Amino acid sequence: MPHVRFASGLVLLSLSLLLSACTSIPQSAMPKERFAQLGCHELDNELAMAQESNRVAGEAKSASWQLVLPVAVAARYFNANSVQIDSELRMVSLREQRRSKGCQQVAG
Numbered sequence: 001m002p003h004v005r006f007a008s009g010l011v012l013l014s015l016s017l018l019l020s021a022c023t024s025i026p027q028s029a030m031p032k033e034r035f036a037q038l039g040c041h042e043l044d045n046e047l048a049m050a051q052e053s054n055r056v057a058g059e060a061k062s063a064s065w066q067l068v069l070p071v072a073v074a075a076r077y078f079n080a081n082s083v084q085i086d087s088e089l090r091m092v093s094l095r096e097q098r099r100s101k102g103c104q105q106v107a108g
Contacts, residue, residue: 025056025083032093040103043094050090057084 028049038046060080 025053025060025080027053027083028090032090035093035097038097040098040101043098043101043103047091047094047098050087050094053087054084054091057087
């Protein structure tokens with residue numbers, strides 16, 4: 001019976017780590033298709049959000065090895081990698097929209 005409790009606790013711990021790996025990276029909910037409709041200020045806001053997502057995802061990827069359970073490590077790494085790739089693509093799209101609208105250059 002103690003083995004069952006230990007296994008159950010291990011499963012719950014794994015699930016909580018898996019869920020935290022997937023929810024801790026901030027992301028914008030705005031679809032890329034709407035970027036063309038945004039003004040310069042809104043594009044700047046979306047670009048800042050994409051940069052923050054990219055930064056946090058990079059940190060999560062590099063820290064994923066610190067998790068003890070291999071499944072949680074893999075989940076956190078691949079989730080962070082996916083968010084980082086998506087944020088990089090968003091930054092490219094946002095910068096293209098800013099250029100096409102003649103927005104002033106901002107840092108980043």
